[in-house]
Amino acid sequence: MTHQYMEVNNKKVEITGNEKNILEVVRNMGIEIPTFCYHSELSVYGACRMCMVEDERGNLVASCSLKPQAGMKIKTHTKKIMDTRRMILELLLANHHQDCTTCEKSGNCKLQELAVNMGVKKVRFKPRKPWQDIDTSSASIVRDPNKCILCGDCVRMCSEVQGVGVLGFINRGPNINVVPAFDKPIADVDCVNCGQCVSICPTGALTIKDDTLKVWEALSDPKKKVVVQIAPAVRVAIGEEFNHTEGSNYLYKSVAALKMMGADYVFDTSFSADLTVVEEATEFLNRVVKGEKLPQFTSCCPGWVTYAEKNCPDLLSNLSSCKSPQQMFGAVFKKFFAKKMNIPTEDMYVVSVMPCTAKKFEAERPEMSTDSYQDVDAVITTVELARMIRKMGIKFEELEPASLDMPFGFSSGAGVIFGTSGGVAEAALRYAVEKLSGETLNEVNFREVRGLEGLKEATFNIHGKDIKLAVVSGLANTQQLIEKIRKKEVSYDFVEVMACPGGCIGGGGQPVPNTSETRVLRSKGLYDIDAKSTVKKAQNNPTIEKLYDEWLKTPNSDEAHYALHTHYGHKKRIGGMEIKDEAKENANEKIVISVCVGTNCYLKGSYDVLQELIGLAREHGIEDKVEFKGTFCLENCSNGPSIKVSDDLHKYGVQKEETQKFFNNVVLPRVK
């Protein structure tokens, strides 16, 4: 085949025809073209106009949406381009709340960086609309519409990669805005708090909710014993905040920093991950023996748990009842460690350092408490810990590493790989295979489930029994897998789900850029730690053995269930909506029958039930005595279609064919 060439800045460049766009060709040459809205993992949008290049005829074209062709001649940094770029930046800045000094994103902000690089010294234009309110409703994410530059990165991330679609554009022209559905607060819509939108937002429009103040307060309170746990994925990413190589282990430097800040104890979440392995794998083996509630879905990922609660009520009983490692850690410390160390539970303050924004939401859940104490008091992300280190004036580079506190500072390699997609499955396998076969497992590496692909499948023959596994990351991938499971196109025994692409290492609380390249290095970092660890199986962690001897007795015991397990419930996707189907004036004297037409009940035919009931009421001539309402989600999804008569929720729902019976037995007797 003949070679094909194009010209960039008067230089001949070979093109293969496989390049996605001109931008890629130029970047491959080592020339950087700025972009806001272009991300190789998302679809091409072409909105920010930063990536413009000049063609032969002097026209400016967006290089992200133009395919390279033989003979093309483009220039990347002519005066015309630079002037236009600067003008666009100036216009963006005019409508941007320029409070950079107090902005969370300052120093990491692409808009700020480009404004400096392009030499924008003065913004000649005035903002065109009054500043809007900041949305602080969510436990994890803060949305400041005044800093949005409308690049749509968050919109595409949420719908393309996560399949949730919380954010969207509303209005158009000068009134355009990026908001959650119906302009409601984020906490009232179907957001799962994964924080991927924060990760990709180039400005301070979407930021992580800052909880560092809470932690500083606890650290300076002499009465409080501050116990810190550090999650596996944090250690391989925090270095990036201090310009260290991605993927290297900075756990012990982080420990030293936390000790300098005044933390009383610093432990490793990998320890409670070991505990999760034992509990979750035991639960799995029990289910396999009984042949029920399979596949078992993992429940360590709070983003996935929230997603399942809002979208998959039919699968909730398949979720493992185990709390996540973060919550197990809190429960162990508040219930066991506090007693052992003679610390009153109310004086113990558990802080977790997580790669994840959804963990903030998880820690606040009422289910996540033991003996009326929340298991975890504050959650900070990797980025927030880095900020605390800088605030404290600690020179991270020069810091002498410090060791974790004992006895809970010890963990197996299995607990460490929890931070990457496939890690939970591999850790569980190391336990389950040994228990099923009754023999010591020597080859602990299950490479089939490693790697950062969105979906990995593997079948292991253990002691004559085939165990089928799926490992999935990214919620859009999860959605597709669940559809296939529902349609019975595939079947598994165990499914590991992590909401963020690549697992926790790619979490919403990790340093930016949070791209597939950095995720590969972080993942490798975790597997390296595992490879070097002397104990590779959770069940061989002596601290875990001790914990069972002294407190929990056996895996899945009553004690373990009380402190380490939880339950999940259906959650509505959107808050506060009720629809009157037939508006009548004397509503007070009527019996109100609410039929749920939320997603799941709708799919189960609740609408037909509602119509049939209205028809029946008409037939019996009692239309003025009953009022029918369609409601959105009565949070009883798995038993849907849900019906509420006055204030009583009809617990077992009413199937289509039971409508007549329901009408005769429940509705008619109530009508006097």
Place this chain on the structure above:
Amino acid sequence: MHKTKTVQEPLRNFAKVKEIIEKYGTERSALIPVLQAIQGEFRYLPQEMLSFVATAMGIPQAEVFGVATFYAQFSTQPKGKHIVQVCDGTACHVRGASDIIKKFKKDLQIPEGKTTTDDLYVTLETVSCLGACALAPAVVVDGKVYGNVNFEDVARIIVTMKESDDE
């Protein structure tokens, strides 16, 4: 005078919405025709209906809301029984459309900062160019076009509109 005529907010009837969705299908491309049909039925797009459509068609709610707010033809606020559209495009503007708008606003008793009367009787809209520049200033009431509108015409147009209620 028109205050005595109370116009009820249209009944929110799901059966109708379901019928509409069944007619147009649940392909993404059917979204706009579905929304048009719903608006034709209810005169605006109630939030609950949009949520229902999103669920039924498997499109994120934020996206459905985005489409509903993008197009000027859709309204997420209840609209009046009658719709008065006054053109304020360039030609109409220079021929005094702003005063015509003010006059309509006063005579129809539209509250300040709103476009619809509280009893949902009438909605006043300004539109940019009806393509009837030769007739500037132009006004459309419930689909009927009036050209070269002056102050006296405004009063007459309102009377005609109210008379149509009795038909």
